[in-house]
Amino acid sequence: MRGPERLCDPQAFLEAIDGDAEAYGQMVDLFRETARVQVDRSVAAARAGRATELRDALHALAGSFAIVGARPALRRIEAMRGALARRDRGELLRLADGFPSEFEAVCAEMDRLREPCAQR
Amino acid sequence: MNAISFTPAGVPKRVLVVDDNPMNATLARIMLLRAGYEVHVEDSAPLALQYLDGHVVDVVLTDISMPGMSGLDLLDAIRANAGLADLRVVAHTAFAMPAQQSQFRRAGFDAIVIKPSTRDQLVGAIEVALRPRSGAPAS
Numbered sequence: 001m002r003g004p005e006r007l008c009d010p011q012a013f014l015e016a017i018d019g020d021a022e023a024y025g026q027m028v029d030l031f032r033e034t035a036r037v038q039v040d041r042s043v044a045a046a047r048a049g050r051a052t053e054l055r056d057a058l059h060a061l062a063g064s065f066a067i068v069g070a071r072p073a074l075r076r077i078e079a080m081r082g083a084l085a086r087r088d089r090g091e092l093l094r095l096a097d098g099f100p101s102e103f104e105a106v107c108a109e110m111d112r113l114r115e116p117c118a119q120r
Numbered sequence: 121m122n123a124i125s126f127t128p129a130g131v132p133k134r135v136l137v138v139d140d141n142p143m144n145a146t147l148a149r150i151m152l153l154r155a156g157y158e159v160h161v162e163d164s165a166p167l168a169l170q171y172l173d174g175h176v177v178d179v180v181l182t183d184i185s186m187p188g189m190s191g192l193d194l195l196d197a198i199r200a201n202a203g204l205a206d207l208r209v210v211a212h213t214a215f216a217m218p219a220q221q222s223q224f225r226r227a228g229f230d231a232i233v234i235k236p237s238t239r240d241q242l243v244g245a246i247e248v249a250l251r252p253r254s255g256a257p258a259s
Contacts, residue, residue, distance in 0.1 A: 016151045016239045023150050027143070034142045059185060063214060064143040066236045 007102075007109045009069035021114070027067075028110045035064045039103045042080070046096035051084060070106045125250045127178070133250060134158040134175075138168040138182040138194065139212065144235065148181060148212065151239040157246070165189035169197055172204060179246055181233075184213040184224070192227055199228055208249035212237070 010024075017023040042057035044050075058077050065073045076095055083092040125133045135157045139145040145161050152159045160175070162168040166189055168180065180198065184191035191211060198204045208230040215221070216234045224232050230249035233241055 012236060012238060013147055016147065016154075018154065027146065027150075030142055030146055056187065060141055063141045063235065066214070067143050067147055 005072060007070060007072060008065075008106050009071070010067075010110060010113065012069060013067055025114060028107075028114065031064060031068060031110065032107050035061060035103060038064070039099050043096045043099055046080070046092050049089070054080075054084060065106070068106065068110060073102055073106055076102060123247075125178075125247060132156050132158050133178040133246075134160070135246060136168060136171060136175075136177045136180045137161045137212075138163075138165060138180060138186075138191070140164060140183065140186045144183065144212070147236075148242065151242050152181075152246070155239060155243045165191065165194035165197070168194060172198070172207070177207060179208045179210060179230075179249055181210045181212050181242075181246065184211055184215060192224075195227055195229060210245050210249045212242075212245075 010027075013027065014024065017027070038057045038060045042054055042061065045054035045057060058080055062074060062077050065077065076099065080092060080095045080099075083089075083095060127133065135152050137145055137148045137152070137159060139148065139161075140163050142163070145163060149159050149161050160171065160177070162171055165182070165186060168182070171177075172180075180194070182191040182194050189197075191213070195209050195211075198207055198209055209228070211224045211229040211232045212235060213220075213224070213232065214235045215224075221232050231245040233245035237245075
């Protein structure tokens with residue numbers, strides 16, 4: 001039986017950096033710092049109805065979440081793009097409101113993986 | 121892992137990474153450094169052109185979708201500069217549809233690599249781009 005889907009799966013970039021704990025930590029810190037700004041920007045843009053800014057923020061986030069293999073968050077981004085295209089403001093706000101907590105959960109999962117990475 | 125190219129003097133090839141997303145830029149930099157290339161990073165096409173004005177680079181690895189000047193605009197600017205005739209340009213993009221890739225090939229990119237990429241895919245694309253062009257001696 002398959003378990004619940006993981007919030008992120010940074011296996012691909014762990015391989016790319018040879019499981020180097022220092023490089024992993026650098027990427028996690030960078031993710032936390034830069035994606036946080038874009039998540040906040042996307043939420044603010046969704047609330048204010050600033051479509052162009054929202055598209056730009058979602059584009060940046062899609063790149064960052066793809067690197068860490070955060071598939072549920074990537075689906076949220078696609079759903080937000082869809083709601084934006086349909087001009088479904090209610091759905092867009094619902095998705096945007098849940099974004100910060102999902103982002104924090106992804107960060108926590110990536111932090112949890114720091115230790116096994118350091119023990120390699 | 122793919123073997124990397126060196127200059128005739130035995131120096132690693134120099135790659136300029138252009139990406140406005142710090143995660144993408146940093147990961148590409150780490151991967152290419154670990155593969156053995158020399159790497160410099162710029163976060164916009166105008167800054168990349170400024171860097172190319174004063175530095176020798178073998179390959180530009182550029183994102184496509186950047187605010188203001190895109191990777192396609194950067195390619196056009198490079199191709200319009202006779203002093204950069206030998207410079208190879210690789211598209212590093214999340215646009216994975218075949219039609220989009222055909223568009224990039226027609227535009228004149230030497231290779232295309234889809235994000236997120238593995239180190240082998242990234243190095244493979246750089247090495248494809250560094251192959252001698254038809255009629256040109258290997259460097």
